Amino acid sequence: MTKADDRGFLIVEEANETIETWINKPFISDETRNQLIDSNFLIVPREGFRDIEYPVFPVGTEELFGYLRENATDALVPDICIDEQEYKELALHSDLYIIGSFIMEHLAAPLAVSLLDAYIKNKLGSKEEKASVNVEITVVQEGNKKATRIHYQGPAKEFQRTVIPLLQENQSSEVGPMEDGNGTD
Amino acid sequence: MEQIKKLLSEVISNNDSRDAEKILRSIESLKQDAVNIGDQVLAKELWCSGQILLIQEKFVEAFKHLKKMEFYKGWCCFERVELELHFLEPHFNTEDDTYMLAFIKKHTEQFQSLFPYKIFMSSEILEKAKECNICNQRVSIRKPCGHKVGDIYNGEMCIRVVTDCEFLGVAMVENPVNRYSVPFIKDPVTGETVDQYNYTAVSYASVRLASPFHGWDVEWTKAWHPHSRYKHIGRNDKCPCESEKKYKHCCMNEVGVLRPHCDITFLEPLPMELMTIEYTN
Numbered sequence: 001m002t003k004a005d006d007r008g009f010l011i012v013e014e015a016n017e018t019i020e021t022w023i024n025k026p027f028i029s030d031e032t033r034n035q036l037i038d039s040n041f042l043i044v045p046r047e048g049f050r051d052i053e054y055p056v057f058p059v060g061t062e063e064l065f066g067y068l069r070e071n072a073t074d075a076l077v078p079d080i081c082i083d084e085q086e087y088k089e090l091a092l093h094s095d096l097y098i099i100g101s102f103i104m105e106h107l108a109a110p111l112a113v114s115l116l117d118a119y120i121k122n123k124l125g126s127k128e129e130k131a132s133v134n135v136e137i138t139v140v141q142e143g144n145k146k147a148t149r150i151h152y153q154g155p156a157k158e159f160q161r162t163v164i165p166l167l168q169e170n171q172s173s174e175v176g177p178m179e180d181g182n183g184t185d
Numbered sequence: 186m187e188q189i190k191k192l193l194s195e196v197i198s199n200n201d202s203r204d205a206e207k208i209l210r211s212i213e214s215l216k217q218d219a220v221n222i223g224d225q226v227l228a229k230e231l232w233c234s235g236q237i238l239l240i241q242e243k244f245v246e247a248f249k250h251l252k253k254m255e256f257y258k259g260w261c262c263f264e265r266v267e268l269e270l271h272f273l274e275p276h277f278n279t280e281d282d283t284y285m286l287a288f289i290k291k292h293t294e295q296f297q298s299l300f301p302y303k304i305f306m307s308s309e310i311l312e313k314a315k316e317c318n319i320c321n322q323r324v325s326i327r328k329p330c331g332h333k334v335g336d337i338y339n340g341e342m343c344i345r346v347v348t349d350c351e352f353l354g355v356a357m358v359e360n361p362v363n364r365y366s367v368p369f370i371k372d373p374v375t376g377e378t379v380d381q382y383n384y385t386a387v388s389y390a391s392v393r394l395a396s397p398f399h400g401w402d403v404e405w406t407k408a409w410h411p412h413s414r415y416k417h418i419g420r421n422d423k424c425p426c427e428s429e430k431k432y433k434h435c436c437m438n439e440v441g442v443l444r445p446h447c448d449i450t451f452l453e454p455l456p457m458e459l460m461t462i463e464y465t466n
Contacts, residue, residue: 050353052311060313062324062345063334078325087326089315090353093307095360125274 008132008154012166015149018156019103024080027055032083039079041068041112049090055082058098059091060123067119076111077128097124097156101136103147108140109167117160124156131156139167186229187235196241197398205242209235216340228340229276236273237284240266244289247296248397256384257367260300264364266293272342275335279363285398286378295389297364299387299447305361305366314349323348385465388445393451393459400452409441410464 003010006009020026023036043065045055049088061080068078092098099120104112116135134153138139141147150166150171152159192199192208213233219227240400247262270279270290279286315324316341324331324345332343357368369378390401415425424435426443436442 014260052353056311064317065326066329067332082326084325084327089312091308091310091312092356093309093362094356094358095362125271126279127271172242 003169006153009050009151010154010162013149013150015147016088017147018140018144019105020144022103022167025055025081025102027083027086029083029167036079036081039077040108041072041076042103043068043076043078043080045082045105046101052090054086056088056090057082057101059089060097061100062087063087063123064100064119066116067122069114071109075113076108078112086101095131095154097131099131099133099135101129101138103138103140106139106167107143109137110164111164113137113160113167120156128156133159135159135163137163186231186234186318189215192239193234193241196245196285197396198395200241200245200397201257207239208238209364212238225337225339228421228456229337231272232337233277236269236277237286240269240273240286240289241284243269245397248394249392251296251387251391252445254384254388256382256387257369257380258302258405259387260302260367261365263297264292265291267297267364272335276337283423288398288400291294292397292400292401295401296387296390298405299404301382301384301386302367304357305364305367306357307356307358307361307363309356310347311355312347312349315345315347317343318346319343322420337348383465385463389447389463390449393455398464402450402452403448404448405445406446406448408446409439410444411441412437415442424436434443 001010001012019036019039019042030035031095037068043057047055049056057080065078065080068076072078075093078182093162097120099116102116104114116137120133121128132154134151136149138147138149140176148166150163152163154162189211192203212231216228216231216235217227219231230412243262243265247259247266250256250259250262257310266289270286270293272336273279273286279290282288296325316322317324317330317332317429319332319341320330324330331339333392334342334345336342351455370381371377390403394401410425418425420433420437421431424430424432426433
């Protein structure tokens, strides 16, 4: 399902990956893999951006990761899917705030989305009113039976209230437009 | 400290006469003293004062540039104001107008809205290594140094310094992070930079303001422009209102051409000769 208007887009689709998919990537060392096994909420890099051969994270991911670790509860175990020495950030310098890509277990998803929303508010301050964000989350159902990818780009202040209802729905159901009556396929 | 606060609070009356460099030196000196005795609270308070001074000075400087019709320089100063306000916001109530910060924020946005710049050049950079400016430690994703970007330590704001990067390219964007990256054209004959922009709207405001701290409001709407301004537009040409329709099927049949209109209300009374409507393309 794809909805789009002049303020952004919302894509909800099936995904094939799981947390295990990511922690078994070739760029993850055994040492890092052992650390990531206990995580239920991973920040994942972007692969294959233009002709860059290594995985990259959006600029500001270091701050985000610090925030997540500091504010996570016992039910949420965030981590980042990269080896220490391979970590790199990509700064595209548009005022679209690319928060990043994440994969998470479905039970952790509402908490993770709320925490991401809190980070966005904290980071943007008064700019939140007019800012746009880009966030991609993949939610893995229990037992790795299926996964749903939700890719949101739109007003920062509408991120949480747009995405939270989607977490509660079956991935094959129709969902509402980004704004009542304004979405187009 | 109290004397510094007093100077900052009287910016409306003293912005042209005060010695900003001297005030800044005082702030830096007091801040160093505070750091030396381990008073982080005072050091942070002095950092905030330094920020307020910088914001006020850049706002006044921007206004002066506009008065001299140095519009791009004014634009760059407004960007600096915007950035420094953003850095200050987590540490100080910028809605409090003791230091005219709310006024400056509002009017900076208004001035920026009058500029003609629509497309900007946005750099794309791969940041491979960074350092913390507080401890000079290389940034570690799993072993953080403990200093958070944006927080104040020893009277300085923590940032990340990129020590290794790769320039990937440039994109043309409508909403950049770096507003200074305005594209200008070059004269093909002389090679000199040409400022090709139309500054009528921002000039209209700055000409009518006697002080950077005289308030004004702006509302973007639409208004009918007289057809006499469009005698060069043929009936079958596209309508100047940008509807994509032919002129003869659009505004030609109306009282005028419907164009974007900027309604500026000045809070200080204007002399009669300045109470005019101006048209621009």
